[in-house]
Amino acid sequence: MASVSRVFAVVVALMVVMLQVSNATVYKVGDSAGWTTIGNINYKEWAATKTFHVGDVITFVYGAQFHNVLRVTHAMYRSCNASVPLESFSTGNDSITIKTKGHHFFVCGVPGHCQAGQKVDINVRHSLTSPTPSALPSPTEIAAKTPVPSPNMAASLKFVKGQSSLLGLIAIATLVFFVSD
Numbered sequence: 091m092a093s094v095s096r097v098f099a100v101v102v103a104l105m106v107v108m109l110q111v112s113n114a115t116v117y118k119v120g121d122s123a124g125w126t127t128i129g130n131i132n133y134k135e136w137a138a139t140k141t142f143h144v145g146d147v148i149t150f151v152y153g154a155q156f157h158n159v160l161r162v163t164h165a166m167y168r169s170c171n172a173s174v175p176l177e178s179f180s181t182g183n184d185s186i187t188i189k190t191k192g193h194h195f196f197v198c199g200v201p202g203h204c205q206a207g208q209k210v211d212i213n214v215r216h217s218l219t220s221p222t223p224s225a226l227p228s229p230t231e232i233a234a235k236t237p238v239p240s241p242n243m244a245a246s247l248k249f250v251k252g253q254s255s256l257l258g259l260i261a262i263a264t265l266v267f268f269v270s271d
């Protein structure tokens with residue numbers, strides 16, 4: 091029984107990870123045009139059609155000899171002053187995972203490019219990982235009600251904590267079903 095529980099705990103943990111991975115969206119900035127000054131791409135318009143979430147990946151594809159990607163503050167974004175960037179990327183194929191809510195400002199640091207419109211504001215309004223403790227019983231409550239069969243099961247319960255409410259609910263429901271079996 092204990093070994094079966096252990097295997098099941100691992101399966102549930104993997105399931106949660108896979109669900110979370112499948113929820114993350116990869117956005118290529120500028121779509122087929124990429125990160126460029128050619129064609130006067132309106133990156134503000136591009137971003138306005140998207141709903142970004144924490145965990146999504148923003149990809150900048152460009153000729154590394156022509157452009158770069160600098161993460162900057164709002165003030166630097168507005169004034170196109172990229173002299174002290176927060177982060178810089180220059181491979182020509184840069185994937186940046188959005189880890190927090192709010193605005194993420196990026197500009198091209200090549201002189202004149204930001205002024206020409208090569209700048210984008212990634213605004214994350216919602217968060218997939220924000221915990222909603224009131225929406226469902228906490229893992230500790232469930233653990234208190236049912237005997238914990240193995241340390242791994244306890245670890246997986248802890249793992250579930252902090253995931254989105256839906257994923258957490260699925261995992262906890264599955265665990266409860268199994269434990270009460």
Ligand SMILES: [Cu+2]
Nearest residue numbers: 157198200203
């Ligand atoms: Cu550029």
